[in-house]
Amino acid sequence: MESSELWVGFVGAGRMAGGLVRGLLQAGKVPASNILASAPSDKNLDAWSGLRTTLNLEVVQQEHPGLPGHQTPHPAAVLEEIRPAVDSHHIVVSLVAGVTIQTLQRLLPPWTKVLRIMPNLPCVVQAGAMVFSRGSNAGDDEAALLKSLLSSCGLCEEVPESYIDIHTGLSGSGVAYVYLFAEALAEGAVKMGMPGALASRIAAQTLLGAAKMLLETGEHPAKLRGDVCTPGGTTIYALHQLEKGALRATVMDAVEAATNRACDMAKD
Numbered sequence: 001m002e003s004s005e006l007w008v009g010f011v012g013a014g015r016m017a018g019g020l021v022r023g024l025l026q027a028g029k030v031p032a033s034n035i036l037a038s039a040p041s042d043k044n045l046d047a048w049s050g051l052r053t054t055l056n057l058e059v060v061q062q063e064h065p066g067l068p069g070h071q072t073p074h075p076a077a078v079l080e081e082i083r084p085a086v087d088s089h090h091i092v093v094s095l096v097a098g099v100t101i102q103t104l105q106r107l108l109p110p111w112t113k114v115l116r117i118m119p120n121l122p123c124v125v126q127a128g129a130m131v132f133s134r135g136s137n138a139g140d141d142e143a144a145l146l147k148s149l150l151s152s153c154g155l156c157e158e159v160p161e162s163y164i165d166i167h168t169g170l171s172g173s174g175v176a177y178v179y180l181f182a183e184a185l186a187e188g189a190v191k192m193g194m195p196g197a198l199a200s201r202i203a204a205q206t207l208l209g210a211a212k213m214l215l216e217t218g219e220h221p222a223k224l225r226g227d228v229c230t231p232g233g234t235t236i237y238a239l240h241q242l243e244k245g246a247l248r249a250t251v252m253d254a255v256e257a258a259t260n261r262a263c264d265m266a267k268d
């Protein structure tokens with residue numbers, strides 16, 4: 001499909017939807033004139049300047065698929081609202097954490113083509129990590145279209161739906177754990193006398209470089225970590241402190257807590 005024929009509508013104009021739009025626009029995948037977003041108020045719409053914004057129903061009444069990105073206690077109200085306008089040519093894509101394909105299909109007309117995605121915020125800089133799963137009416141064409149669109153925002157893999165909550169704990173939320181780590185690194189350097197702005201820039205570059213090496217070498221992180229440890233040198237002293245603070249177990253607990261919360265949100 002030509003990008004000029006493709007319409008993308010966002011029900012909910014929040015931070016994650018905005019991040020995906022920025023990724024899509026930067027990659028030239030969809031013209032700005034073909035993007036529409038709805039919100040119940042205009043408090044977040046400043047970030048959407050240059051794009052059209054409207055009411056929920058109108059997003060779906062246009063000739064384009066929808067990406068419901070709202071954060072409400074439960075999606076039922078929003079899906080009930082848009083349901084009358086959902087047509088067989090729409091592809092409904094949900095990025096709502098914890099809401100299953102079964103729930104989406106139950107709340108939409110039975111023939112609706114439903115896809116569920118879990119993105120993360122670095123989509124904004126086209127370095128996102130996304131997974132998606134398809135509902136029973138979504139076929140190869142719909143999956144390929146979604147993958148081609150989202151690949152412009154970063155890594156995008158189709159996975160069994162059972163992995164989506166895990167991906168939420170690992171990566172959707174995981175971005176925040178990494179920011180916390182970056183902050184802690186920089187604060188350690190500030191404590192030792194380095195100016196904060198410089199320490200933050202160096203912390204960010206350290207994370208970027210370490211991530212790039214992981215991806216480009218394909219090595220296990222333990223191997224790369226070992227390469228940094230000069231025998232009797234600085235790094236092993238620091239790692240000993242991190243192990244005493246149970247960093248590894250704490251991070252594993254964090255992924256588990258976020259994954260379990262995503263599962264629980266399905267029941268809210």
Ligand SMILES: NC(=O)C1=CN([C@@H]2O[C@H](COP(=O)(O)OP(=O)(O)OC[C@H]3O[C@@H](n4cnc5c(N)ncnc54)[C@H](OP(=O)(O)O)[C@@H]3O)[C@@H](O)[C@H]2O)C=CC1
Nearest residue numbers: 012013014015016039040041069070071096097119121172
């Ligand atoms: N932030 C992230 O990093 C990630 C978020 N997600 C998912 O994205 C979704 C949105 O999260 P996030 O962007 O952080 O949240 P935000 O609070 O930034 O955005 C939520 C948006 O939804 C709008 N909204 C609320 N109720 C309705 C409604 N009834 N109809 C239409 N729009 C509505 C809000 O409008 P208003 O502000 O005017 O009330 C707001 O613009 C969540 O489901 C979350 O699970 C997934 C992966 C990562």
Ligand SMILES: O=C(O)[C@@H]1CCC=N1
Nearest residue numbers: 097168171172173174
């Ligand atoms: O915190 C949340 O619930 C959402 C989902 C993943 C990232 N943000």
